[in-house]
Amino acid sequence: MADRTMRVTVISPEAAMYDGDADSVVAPAFDGDVGILPGHAPFMTLLGHGILTVRGGSGARTFRVRGGFLQVVDDRVRVVAESVQGESHAA
Amino acid sequence: MAKGRQLKGRIRSVRNTRKITRTMELVSTSKLKRAQDRVVSARPYAEALRDVIGDLVTPELAERFPLLRAPRGPAEGGPRRAAVVLVTSNRGLAGAFNANLIKEARRRIETLEAAGYQVDLHAVGKKGGGFFRYLGRKLASERQDIGDRPTPEHAREIVAPLIAAYEAGELASVDLVHAHFQSALQTPPVTVRLLPVETPTPRSAQRRQHDYIIAPSADAILEGLLPLYIRNAVYRGLVETAAGEHGARRTAMKNATDNAGDLIDILTRTYNRQRQAQITQEIAEIVGGAAALQG
Numbered sequence: 001m002a003d004r005t006m007r008v009t010v011i012s013p014e015a016a017m018y019d020g021d022a023d024s025v026v027a028p029a030f031d032g033d034v035g036i037l038p039g040h041a042p043f044m045t046l047l048g049h050g051i052l053t054v055r056g057g058s059g060a061r062t063f064r065v066r067g068g069f070l071q072v073v074d075d076r077v078r079v080v081a082e083s084v085q086g087e088s089h090a091a
Numbered sequence: 092m093a094k095g096r097q098l099k100g101r102i103r104s105v106r107n108t109r110k111i112t113r114t115m116e117l118v119s120t121s122k123l124k125r126a127q128d129r130v131v132s133a134r135p136y137a138e139a140l141r142d143v144i145g146d147l148v149t150p151e152l153a154e155r156f157p158l159l160r161a162p163r164g165p166a167e168g169g170p171r172r173a174a175v176v177l178v179t180s181n182r183g184l185a186g187a188f189n190a191n192l193i194k195e196a197r198r199r200i201e202t203l204e205a206a207g208y209q210v211d212l213h214a215v216g217k218k219g220g221g222f223f224r225y226l227g228r229k230l231a232s233e234r235q236d237i238g239d240r241p242t243p244e245h246a247r248e249i250v251a252p253l254i255a256a257y258e259a260g261e262l263a264s265v266d267l268v269h270a271h272f273q274s275a276l277q278t279p280p281v282t283v284r285l286l287p288v289e290t291p292t293p294r295s296a297q298r299r300q301h302d303y304i305i306a307p308s309a310d311a312i313l314e315g316l317l318p319l320y321i322r323n324a325v326y327r328g329l330v331e332t333a334a335g336e337h338g339a340r341r342t343a344m345k346n347a348t349d350n351a352g353d354l355i356d357i358l359t360r361t362y363n364r365q366r367q368a369q370i371t372q373e374i375a376e377i378v379g380g381a382a383a384l385q386g
Binding site: 041045046069 | 129132133135136139140143146147242243302303304305306307311312315316319322323326
């Protein structure tokens, strides 16, 4: 499990904001944050608004997202949000 | 002689026009590139939405959603009004671009009216609005503030009242007429049915087999996503029309520039020939005059 990664894409109506591998994703679902790790079962949920964190080997990237949905299938995570804003690097 | 000066004037005038059309061509080329990028980068979102909605929709579910269900026809007491949203550009000099869009919209309006609907026309862009106002048609709404860079927010503003009216049972359907950006040279007008939503079919049967954990429920997700789907269709329409406008203008201006070049060639040749003829004639007159004196 430990050496598995997920393919994460973060998509806004205007463009794909992020596309890369990650070890974990924390997303603001409609009823609270959800954490996704590699090997997650197929999953689909609505997003609320808040901070999306994508953690990969090199560090973490965060986005402010609102609306849309999150879909996980076969270690592919798709975050499709109505608005995705700014991105800041965190340690 | 006067003819010679006139020709010179025309050559100068055509040359100036060519300068303008060539500049417009170059401007459109650079704007086209950026608009094209926007069309391309909007694609993943549309695909993702289409996939997921295709995955979630089942015929049983579709029956329960007003946005997916076609209302009863006007004969059975359903709504008598239908809406058409026409997207055109704000500026002209783009060849037949806007004329084609308008023609497509008129065709759609005629079809709807023949089916007994009363059509609300919503015009986006100066050209379409201007044309229908000239015809004396009342526009249900009009906006001209969306220029080269449409945003999802613009799309939301356009479509939100229409979704609300549709859900309230006032509208029988909503169509969107916009330019389909196939390439810079191919921007044919298309009509897209926004409401009732034509549900996308899952791309492959195998996709449906994923046994999703769905939270809160397929219903709730569909309810959240359908408006996004509709909005995105409008956004795509706006972006593609913006790109199409630049493509069409570039082609139109390229043709204009080429024609101006041909015209200059012809005029220059005529001018030179005329000048030559005049010189020849003057020489002949002088020779003739001298001969007469000697004679």
